[in-house]
Amino acid sequence: MEKILLKNIDKPEAYKLENYVANGGYKAVRKALEMDPDHIIQMVKDSNLRGRGGAGFPAGLKWSFIPKDPTIQKYLCCNADEGEPGTFKDRAIMDNDPHLLLEGMMITCYAIGASIGYVYIRGEFEYGAAKLEDAITEAYEKGFLGKNIFGSKFSLDLYVHRGAGAYICGEETALLESLEGGRGQPRKKPPFPALAGLYAKPTVINNVETLGSIPAIIEKGPEWFKAIGPEKSPGTRICGVSGHVKKPGLYELPMGTPLRELIYDHCGGMRGDKKIKAVIPGGVSAPMLVEADLDTPMDFDSMGAKGTMLGSSAVIVMEEGTCMVKVAYITNRFFSHESCGKCTPCREGTSWLTRVLHRMEHGEGRAGDVELLESLCGNIFGRTFCPLGDGAVMALRGALKHFREEFVYHVAHKKCMATTE
Amino acid sequence: MLTEKTLEKIEQIQKNYHSKKSAVMGALMAVQRDSGNNLTREDMEAVARILEVNPVEVHAVAGFYTMYNWKKPVGRNHIQVCWNLSCSLLGAEHLISYIEKSLGITVGETTPDSLFTLSTVECLGSCGTAPMMQIGDDYYENLTEEKIDTILADIRARS
Numbered sequence: 001m002e003k004i005l006l007k008n009i010d011k012p013e014a015y016k017l018e019n020y021v022a023n024g025g026y027k028a029v030r031k032a033l034e035m036d037p038d039h040i041i042q043m044v045k046d047s048n049l050r051g052r053g054g055a056g057f058p059a060g061l062k063w064s065f066i067p068k069d070p071t072i073q074k075y076l077c078c079n080a081d082e083g084e085p086g087t088f089k090d091r092a093i094m095d096n097d098p099h100l101l102l103e104g105m106m107i108t109c110y111a112i113g114a115s116i117g118y119v120y121i122r123g124e125f126e127y128g129a130a131k132l133e134d135a136i137t138e139a140y141e142k143g144f145l146g147k148n149i150f151g152s153k154f155s156l157d158l159y160v161h162r163g164a165g166a167y168i169c170g171e172e173t174a175l176l177e178s179l180e181g182g183r184g185q186p187r188k189k190p191p192f193p194a195l196a197g198l199y200a201k202p203t204v205i206n207n208v209e210t211l212g213s214i215p216a217i218i219e220k221g222p223e224w225f226k227a228i229g230p231e232k233s234p235g236t237r238i239c240g241v242s243g244h245v246k247k248p249g250l251y252e253l254p255m256g257t258p259l260r261e262l263i264y265d266h267c268g269g270m271r272g273d274k275k276i277k278a279v280i281p282g283g284v285s286a287p288m289l290v291e292a293d294l295d296t297p298m299d300f301d302s303m304g305a306k307g308t309m310l311g312s313s314a315v316i317v318m319e320e321g322t323c324m325v326k327v328a329y330i331t332n333r334f335f336s337h338e339s340c341g342k343c344t345p346c347r348e349g350t351s352w353l354t355r356v357l358h359r360m361e362h363g364e365g366r367a368g369d370v371e372l373l374e375s376l377c378g379n380i381f382g383r384t385f386c387p388l389g390d391g392a393v394m395a396l397r398g399a400l401k402h403f404r405e406e407f408v409y410h411v412a413h414k415k416c417m418a419t420t421e
Numbered sequence: 422m423l424t425e426k427t428l429e430k431i432e433q434i435q436k437n438y439h440s441k442k443s444a445v446m447g448a449l450m451a452v453q454r455d456s457g458n459n460l461t462r463e464d465m466e467a468v469a470r471i472l473e474v475n476p477v478e479v480h481a482v483a484g485f486y487t488m489y490n491w492k493k494p495v496g497r498n499h500i501q502v503c504w505n506l507s508c509s510l511l512g513a514e515h516l517i518s519y520i521e522k523s524l525g526i527t528v529g530e531t532t533p534d535s536l537f538t539l540s541t542v543e544c545l546g547s548c549g550t551a552p553m554m555q556i557g558d559d560y561y562e563n564l565t566e567e568k569i570d571t572i573l574a575d576i577r578a579r580s
Contacts, residue, residue, distance in 0.1 A: 082546050083544065083546065084544075085505045085506055085507065085543070085544035085548070086506065086507055086544070086548050087544075087546060087548070088546045088547055088548050088549055090546075091546050091547075122546070123450070123486070123488045124488070124545050124546070124555060125546070126558035127558070127560070159437040159438075161437070161443075161446075161447070162446070162447065162450065163446070163486070164446055164449070164450060164486035164487070164488040164489060165486045165487030165488035165489075166485060166486050166487065167543070178446070179443060180440065180442060180443055181440065181441075181442035181443040181444065181445040181446060181474070181478075181482065182442070182478070182481070182482065183481050183482060183485040184485065184486075199439060199440060240548060240549055241549065242507035242510075242548035242549050242551055243506075243507055243510050243511075244510060244511075248548070248549040248550070248551070249549045250549060280506075284505075284506055314548065316506055316507055316510070316548070318510060322510065326509075327506060330504070330505065330506050330509050331506060334505055334506075334543050334544070337543055338543065340485075
């Protein structure tokens with residue numbers, strides 16, 4: 001299979017502009033600048049490219065919501081606040097092939113009429129931020145950014161904005177609040193960012209991997225792209241695999257590759273050839289699956305039909321013997337830590353869940369605690385300001401659906417039935 | 422007092438935005454980096470004056486994001502060990518105890534010589550190379566007890 005996103009990843013000094021060009025880069029943007037912006041939006045719509053940040057929203061449709069009035073300032077924000085536990089794909093692109101992202105941003109800005117773009121990168125990615133800043137500097141020096149790019153009428157400025165440690169800033173409106181210099185707390189929608197985003201101006205927010213897919217779509221056409229994987233959820237996907245597999249890492253595969261193929265053919269199977277107990281298919285917010293679900297294709301719709309989600313394609317694989325109460329505790333501790341505090345069900349709910357799970361995990365569970373967890377889930381889900389609280393509940397409900405007896409055992413026997421601990 | 426170098430950085434950061442307030446995060450980080458990885462109330466007020474925003478808004482930002490070190494001082498080498506799921510599955514808790522023993526401090530503490538502060542952190546996006554930790558700006562991946570010994574010894578030797 002031809003790689004789109006990781007094609008340069010192992011090439012020496014791929015992050016340098018001259019090497020990106022030598023590897024065929026910046027051809028797509030030259031082609032795009034000779035096209036009508038609406039035509040580009042139509043191509044991306046026709047390609048069925050869906051957002052790689054996790055929600056799977058059609059990218060071309062998102063772009064088409066931007067008003068056409070040329071007198072209004074518009075912005076593109078690249079969401080590089082990669083923080084969903086298990087996810088490490090965007091970092092690989094920014095560290096090793098930053099010009100791929102810049103080219104995707106250039107084409108996107110031209111298509112939506114934006115003259116300014118920001119990469120919102122999480123604060124801990126110091127290396128990636130430096131690589132991006134160097135790439136931007138090089139692009140300005142060689143006339144790939146700035147005024148009248150390649151002699152066209154198109155001018156563009158790109159900047160890097162560094163986060164400072166807050167998972168919630170991956171939520172697009174929290175990201176905008178943060179870019180404006182405030183606490184990263186989500187905004188009420190509507191208005192949606194396409195009408196009132198950064199500084200209340202029309203704004204598109206796309207993930208790194210989404211933007212990285214754009215140059216190939218422009219260069220090779222939407223039909224070529226749509227032929228990779230399922231038609232309604234096409235393209236390639238970077239699956240980031242972690243946990244108890246022999247070869248964890250990043251695997252760029254056609255959308256729709258079954259989990260079993262990913263784990264056994266690409267990742268070499270399980271460490272110590274143990275059995276699989278559970279697999280989280282799309283970052284910790286995605287409800288876990290079990291061995292019987294492994295033939296599910298990894299695309300947005302098939303995962304949705306299984307009651308989980310493809311999310312960020314961060315696959316966390318757990319072997320037999322893993323304590324699911326501990327997994328649930330760690331996951332909820334994360335959500336509680338990262339709750340922005342704006343709404344009560346999330347702020348209080350996730351911390352309550354964590355306290356209950358903590359005592360269960362530490363052999364201090366009380367009668368009725370499993371039912372208490374279920375009741376709390378019902379009081380959080382669908383009642384929060386943004387999807388963070390829902391994510392916490394989906395993760396916990398997934399664990400309870402498959403492994404409820406382990407939670408009950410933990411409470412009754414003050415120890416784990418899955419491990420010897 | 423902010424140094425000339427820090428003031429220049431803040432001036433530069435402001436050029437990236439239409440609004441001065443957008444420069445608050447970058448300015449705070451620039452100050453922290455130039456002040457031994459710590460941030461004081463005075464620093465925050467200086468940033469507020471330069472960017473012409475209310476000091477309470479700068480305090481709010483510093484308080485919201487985990488990477489601003491103002492609650493208590495951190496040592497010269499801030500060890501942040503990931504204890505989220507992928508790292509935990511591969512033994513993060515064990516390594517945290519190992520580092521605690523090795524440094525003679527517990528999580529949240531700083532060694533008496535201020536050389537190390539030990540913290541646990543949530544996912545740093547390095548899950549395929551778990552378990553991992555960050556010290557300063559650098560990632561250390563696929564950790565083992567032996568690797569940790571070498572890393573800590575190297576830092577001690579350098580300082």
